[in-house]
Amino acid sequence: MPAVAAAISPSPPPVAEATASPTPLPEPSPSPTATERYPITTLEAVPPCAVRDVPTAKPYYSDWASTIVDSTYSVGADYAPPDLVGADEAGLSSYFQVRSIMIPDLQALADAAWAAGAPLAIDSAYRSYDTQVWTFWYWVSELGYETAIQSSARPGHSEHQLGLAIDFKASGGPDPWDYYNFATDSPTGQWLAANAWKYGFLMSYPLGQSAKTCYGFEPWHYRYVGRDEAAAIHASGLTTREWMWQHQPNPEPQGPRPWPSPVLAS
């Protein structure tokens, strides 16, 4: 179906033909801010946390800073970023994989945390669709479906499948969920809550925001969005899900659409 293929795999814009009379070069414009690159196109409130399977509106690997996955929006089963690398490239454990685009900022985050006396380690990072199948159904067997759905993402709906989410822990410490509140009871959790945004990482599921984020409080779960977006979201006071919802066009696809093919758009 060529029309659909064109819609989900846009071809690059045509290159302008050379003209006989050269036109003056445009003045260089300053780098666009995050808000300029992702202008607010809707002021609708973030949608309720329905349990649905809707293809996310930003499915390309190059959309990494704005791909929404939640209880409704999914990247599908075949989403597996092509640039996964071991976290040892940022001086952390090679057991965990993350997208290569975050390595410089992850290294800077880990170095700054260490220097501040709050050394960090990774408890979980990239999880494939198949791993998330196992993870979700493990929690269903432990907690029952209705409870599991509030703390574990269904396959295709996890930020961990994006290769952008990291569950942090204190280096040498227990699992972060063993604290009453990792964000206040652990020096590492405290430091992350105050400083991670400066390095491009945001806590996806803050305390008291579950109606907006669709999940309970997870003070260990951070998503990388890049420093510009993280600063903008931090300044907005919104959760990451709300901010992304307000800054992407047509977040709800109109009518039936095939599952997106998560190819590289650039």
Ligand SMILES: [Zn+2]
């Ligand atoms: Zn997590």
